[in-house]
Amino acid sequence: MSLAKSPWIIHVNCNxxxxxxxxxxxxxxxxxxxxxxxxxNIGTPKQADIMVVTGSVNYKNVNVLKNIYNQIxxxxxxxxxxxxxxxxGIFHDCYNVVGGADQxxxxxxxxxxxxxxxEAIIDGVVxxxxxxxxxxxxxxxxxxxxxxxxxxxxxx
Amino acid sequence: MTTIIPFGPQHPVLPEPxxxxxxxxxxxxxxxxPSLGYVxxxxxxxxxxxxxxxxxxxxxxxxxxxSALHGITYTRAVxxxxxxxxxxxxxxxxVIVGELNRLHSHILWLGLFADxxxxxxxxxxxxxxxxxxxxxxxxxxxxRVIHSISxxxxxxxxxxxxxxxxxxxxxxxxxxxxxxxxxxxxxxxTVKKRLVGLATMSxxxxxxAGTAGPTLRGSGNAIDVRNTSDWDxxxxxxxxxxxxxxxxxxxxxxxxxxxxxESIKLxxxxxxxxxxxxxxxxxxGTPTGEAIMRTEQPRGEVVYYVKGNGTRKLERxxxxxxxxxxxxxLLLTLPGAKLADVPIIVLTIDPCISCTER
Numbered sequence: 484m485s486l487a488k489s490p491w492i493i494h495v496n497c498n499x500x501x502x503x504x505x506x507x508x509x510x511x512x513x514x515x516x517x518x519x520x521x522x523x524n525i526g527t528p529k530q531a532d533i534m535v536v537t538g539s540v541n542y543k544n545v546n547v548l549k550n551i552y553n554q555i556x557x558x559x560x561x562x563x564x565x566x567x568x569x570x571x572g573i574f575h576d577c578y579n580v581v582g583g584a585d586q587x588x589x590x591x592x593x594x595x596x597x598x599x600x601x602e603a604i605i606d607g608v609v610x611x612x613x614x615x616x617x618x619x620x621x622x623x624x625x626x627x628x629x630x631x632x633x634x635x636x637x638x639x
Numbered sequence: 640m641t642t643i644i645p646f647g648p649q650h651p652v653l654p655e656p657x658x659x660x661x662x663x664x665x666x667x668x669x670x671x672x673p674s675l676g677y678v679x680x681x682x683x684x685x686x687x688x689x690x691x692x693x694x695x696x697x698x699x700x701x702x703x704x705x706s707a708l709h710g711i712t713y714t715r716a717v718x719x720x721x722x723x724x725x726x727x728x729x730x731x732x733x734v735i736v737g738e739l740n741r742l743h744s745h746i747l748w749l750g751l752f753a754d755x756x757x758x759x760x761x762x763x764x765x766x767x768x769x770x771x772x773x774x775x776x777x778x779x780x781x782x783r784v785i786h787s788i789s790x791x792x793x794x795x796x797x798x799x800x801x802x803x804x805x806x807x808x809x810x811x812x813x814x815x816x817x818x819x820x821x822x823x824x825x826x827x828x829t830v831k832k833r834l835v836g837l838a839t840m841s842x843x844x845x846x847x848a849g850t851a852g853p854t855l856r857g858s859g860n861a862i863d864v865r866n867t868s869d870w871d872x873x874x875x876x877x878x879x880x881x882x883x884x885x886x887x888x889x890x891x892x893x894x895x896x897x898x899x900x901e902s903i904k905l906x907x908x909x910x911x912x913x914x915x916x917x918x919x920x921x922x923x924g925t926p927t928g929e930a931i932m933r934t935e936q937p938r939g940e941v942v943y944y945v946k947g948n949g950t951r952k953l954e955r956x957x958x959x960x961x962x963x964x965x966x967x968x969l970l971l972t973l974p975g976a977k978l979a980d981v982p983i984i985v986l987t988i989d990p991c992i993s994c995t996e997r
Contacts, residue, residue, distance in 0.1 A: 496655050498678055500993045502703025502784040504654050505747060512750075512766035526651025543676045544656060547648055573700055576688065579681040598703065598784040 486532060486558075486619055487612040489521030493531035495551055498580065499538025502598040503565040507535060510608075515601045522608060528554040533611055536584040539567040539574050545587060552588045558618035560611045561590045564604055566597040573597070641669055644978070648677050652755055652982040655992040659969075659985070663978055671973045673966060679996040683956050690951040691717055691926060692791055699785050701958070702994040704747065705936045707740040707786040709994075713956075714789045716932035716943040721791075721924065726917040729793035734872050735806070735909050736779065736788045737934075738902040742813070743772040744937035745895045745902075748989050749820065752892065755986045756833045761823055768816045775809045778802060793919025803910055810903050817903075821896050834889040838972035838984045841886060848971055851964040852939020853898070854988050857891035859884045864935040876908040888987045895989075925949050936961055938989045960994040 496504055510517045511524055525531050528551045540548060552561070563584045566572035571582045584590055591614050594607035617623075641664050648656035656677035662670035682701060686694045698713040699706045711733050718725060750765030773783050779802050780786040780795075788794055798806075824830055840848070845858035855862055863880040865873040881897040883890035926947030933942050939961025948954040965988040973984055 494654075495649065496678075498680055499655075500700045500703045500706075501655065501991065502700070502706070505703060506784060508654065509766065509770070512770075513763050514767060514770045538678070539680070541677075541679060543679065544648070547656065547677070551649060573697065574680045574682075574685070577681040577685045579679050597700075598782075600783060 487616045489523070490532040490608070490612060490615060491523045491525045491530055492533040492535050492608070493525055493528050493551065493555070494535050494537070495548060497536060497538040497544050497548055497568070497584065498541045498574070499565070499567060503537035503568070506598050506601050507537065507564060507604060510601045510604050515605060517605050517608065520605070520609065520612075529556065531555050532559060532615060533608065534559060534561045535564055535608075536561060536568045536588075536590070537564050539571045540581045540584060540587050541579045542581065543579075545581065548584070548587055558615055558623060560592070560615045560618065561588060562592045562594065562607055562611050563590045564594045564607065565599055566595060569593045569595060640664075646981060646985075648674075652986070653990075654751070655990070657985075657990060657992050659973075659981075661973075661978070661981065666978050668973050668976050668978065668981070671970050673970070675992075675996055677996070678993045682997045683958065686953055686956045688952070691947075691953055694953060694956065695790060696787065698956075699787060701960075701997055702991055703784050704744050704991060705740060705938065705994070706784065707736050707780075707788055708934060708936045708941070710787065710789045711737055712932055712934045712936075712941055712943050713945075714791050715934070716930050716945045717791050717926060718922070719930040719932060720926040720928060720945055720947055721922055723792065723920060723922055725793050725920055727914045728797075728916045729918050730872055731909050731913050732794045732796075732798050732918065733789055734876070735798065735906050736776070736786060736794075738906050738909075739772055739776055739779075739806075740786070741937045742899060742902050742906075743769050743776070745899050746772065746817075748895060748937070748986075749824065749892070752983075752986050753824075755982045756830070758823075758830065761820065765820055768813060768820070771809050771813055771816075775802075775806050778805055790919065792922040793917070795919075797918050798910075798913065803913075806906065807910065810906060814900075814903055817896070817899050824892055824896060831889065833980075833983065834892060835885075835887060837888045837980055838976060838987060839885070839887045840968060840972060842884075844971065845886065845968065848968045849964050850939070850968045850988075851961040852936070852989075853891050853894040854965050854968055855939065856880065856882050857894045858886040864933050864940045868933050868935075870934065872909075873905070876905050876912070878905060888983060891987050925951055926953070929955075938962055938991055938994070939964060941994075958997065960991070960997075962988065962991045962995040965990070966995070
């Protein structure tokens with residue numbers, strides 16, 4: 484049970500317009516205070532349990548996303564926050580946009596909305612906790628995402 | 640011998656991905672190479688597939704922090720293209736929502752900045768006060784982040800008596816709260832020790848580097864589009880440009896704190912002068928020709944260029960955002976600074992990468 488009492492999250496900004504990011508930070512500040520669930524925003528993927536992705540994926544940050552996902556130790560849960568991270572949102576037809584985060588890495592829970600309210604984000608994180616606990620019991624490991632190296636030009 | 644240290648794209652201090660390759664000698668930076676493109680979506684091409692009314696909503700999603708002002712600037716540019724006069728009440732409502740937008744953006748920046756130099760309780764204090772502004776914006780426009788207040792021809796929501804009352808009430812509680820955090824930012828020994836004399840730019844250098852907004856005004860240049868452009872309302876409301884002479888991180892912080900008071904004054908004046916009447920005029924037809932519009936965003940001057948070709952879709956939309964103008968100042972001020980000061984110097988221009996790369 485210890486894992487779900489204090490999950491640490493890492494925030495990955497892919498292609499976001501900042502809207503979801505500031506709402507995610509607002510979750511951690513006094514009014515919404517997600518720390519009462521033991522939540523802590525942490526800078527390094529090596530210490531994180533929940534990966535929160537905001538914004539759609541583009542060709543330049545594909546490998547950043549894969550790299551961070553691979554570095555998080557098992558069991559891990561990926562939470563897509565906002566319309567863009569879920570499906571690509573309003574930007575899904577842009578030429579530089581690959582799509583939602585689930586095109587690249589396995590996503591466990593989605594929070595809809597443009598932008599979702601902090602209450603909705605906290606609700607999504609709490610939903611992710613039971614998934615995290617189940618993964619721990621069943622010893623389910625995240626699939627390693629291969630870096631193909633084709634997505635990004637070599638000089639980028 | 641120099642070493643290259645990558646700063647970003649994933650970094651605890653940055654809420655957004657920007658990569659800087661820092662060339663360091665011992666602990667001192669000798670060279671900087673920025674790498675952009677992690678947030679590029681291609682919005683300027685995307686507008687070719689949407690008509691000019693739909694583009695308003697795309698422009699608002701360029702940036703989630705200054706979204707209202709992006710929408711307002713775009714709609715003003717298209718109105719210039721159509722050559723329509725919008726009702727005076729709509730213009731005042733735009734100013735009020737735009738200044739509320741600036742209030743929350745500056746308080747947000749003050750909080751992130753405090754977090755950047757390790758003053759966590761001050762960060763929480765700032766963000767607690769910011770929620771008051773958000774509550775008002777949510778009551779007026781229906782959404783916390785993307786406000787969608789402006790449309791081509793006017794505004795979408797009227798300011799009723801109830802909204803005006805809650806706005807004035809919020810301003811009355813916010814002003815002493817800002818005085819509280821101002822005391823810490825301006826007088827605190829630790830804060831001053833970190834900020835005074837850091838990343839100094841002279842008046843001439845800031846002007847020649849083409850910086851914008853508080854970065855420019857913190858170096859003693861009294862340039863603010865609210866005073867210099869053709870948006871007359873600000874002159875009627877008694878707007879005064881906030882300038883500081885220091886040119887360092889401390890001066891830029893002081894400019895932003897003074898702008899908070901200025902915004903509160905502007906909102907109060909705009910509410911007291913709010914005229915009665917319609918909130919929108921119907922705009923029909925297809926735009927032709929080209930127009931340029933400038934407004935002052937929280938981070939500086941934003942320039943919109945629109946070109947119509949006689950269809951409902953715009954032929955070209957070009958945006959020059961303030962952070963794009965401010966990134967060269969980073970390359971000038973970072974060399975010579977210590978590695979530990981890099982997060983503060985990067986944050987001091989209030990970088991908005993999603994604006995810059997679109």
